[in-house]
Amino acid sequence: DAKTTQPNSMESNEEEPVHLPCNHSTISGTDYIHWYRQLPSQGPEYVIHGLTSNVNNRMASLAIAEDRKSSTLILHRATLRDAAVYYCILRDRSLLFTGKLIFGQGTTLQVKP
């Protein structure tokens, strides 16, 4: 599986937008970009995913670079509850249903009141 690179940590103020970057320069054409997050003392939870086009859902937006070598998870208004470790994961389309997620170290997001 292709590798992703994320900053170790980021800080944000409450109610401000947060942009979490992810580099995946070795992404292949069949790799989907998935984001999960892990709140303290919880299991990971799915946030969003995309292939080529930008995506929006109730939790966040995903902006994908035109060459697909990087992506950005956007939280439009951070709340204290968004403090978590955010993982950017590449999943090959052909292996989607194996359920194998390869987690990196992720980005620890701190949200200040």
Add this chain to the structure above:
Amino acid sequence: DTAVSQTPKYLVTQMGNDKSIKCEQNLGHDTMYWYKQDSKKFLKIMFSYNNKELIINETVPNRFSPKSPDKAHLNLHINSLELGDSAVYFCASSQMTSGRIDTGELFFGEGSRLTVL
């Protein structure tokens, strides 16, 4: 209603003992998993079961034996516990045959923290 539930949430035991962690999902999914999160917080898949059949075994020691009595349950039994087995174990589930082919979203339980003394 808890979608993926694990018991126990905490487990403290001595080296050499045998212990089990149970997992149940009420989402109607056909695939279940065990992931391990070590002390450095790295999450790694251990096993994957689809319709009670093992489909992924990520070079986990034989002391770990998953058992899936039915699609809704995947238990993890660990023999001869070692200090290095101390970790948080997460159960997860997904629907492999979903019409949403590009999702494959996994739903995780809250984890079971195992401490081996």
